[in-house]
Amino acid sequence: MITEHVSEQDIQSYVLKETALTEAALLHMQTCASCQAKLNMYEALxxxxxxxxxxxxxxxxxxxxxxxxxxxxxxxNRVPAILSGLIVLAGLIGLPFLLFDDKNGSGLQSVSPWLFGMVGIVAITFIVISVSDMYARYRKQLNELNFE
Structure with a gap:
């Protein structure tokens, strides 16, 4: 037989039939008036x-x-979608000219370095706009959640 009273949590779990009590706890419940009163109270409740x-x-x-x-x-915010659409459209229009322009031999060797520079600038601009838009949405969500 145990000398300590059965815990409130164990009695509640027993009443709700979530867990079974140990043999020692059951024996204590039969002999202890305080624990029996708690058991009856939780059963009624x-x-x-x-x-x-x-x-x-x-x-x-x-x-x-x-x-x-x-x-x-x-x-x-449709700016990133519009910019990406314009970039894809420009690529689709310009790609055949780059690939099939054989005036000076190979198509890509005749491409001006300025064109690669412009494509790089457009790509970097697109990335910067996309990242800034993502950051603005992040800040807006934080403000809506009152974290700032």
């Missing part, structure tokens, strides 16, 4: 909670609450 009627309202909760919620205006 949990059975009354199960017997309670479900909460119901005599009015439409959705109709009452929805007008009070703030309306969020969704602003979609």
């Amino acid at each position: 949990f059975s009354s909670v199960e017997e309670m009627p479900k909460a119901s309202f005599d009015f439409d909760v959705v109709e009452l609450v929805m007008p009070q919620l703030p309306v969020k205006n969704k602003k979609i």
Whole structure:
């Protein structure tokens, strides 16, 4: 037999049939008036909670609450999508000229280094705009969550 009382958590788990008590705890429960009182109290409490009627309202909760919620205006930033579309379009238009231009021999050798520089500048600009847009959305989400 155990000398300590059975814990509240063990009694609750036993009443809810989540776990079984050890033999020593069961023996203690049979002989200890305090633990028996706790067991009876939790059995009555949990059975009354199960017997309670479900909460119901005599009015439409959705109709009452929805007008009070703030309306969020969704602003979609289309700049990165437009820029990427323009870059793809320029690439599709310019690629045949680069590949099939055989005036001076190989098509890619006749390409001016300025063209590669311009393509690099456009690509870097696109990356900078995309990253800045992603960072702006991140800051906006933090502000909405009140972390700043």
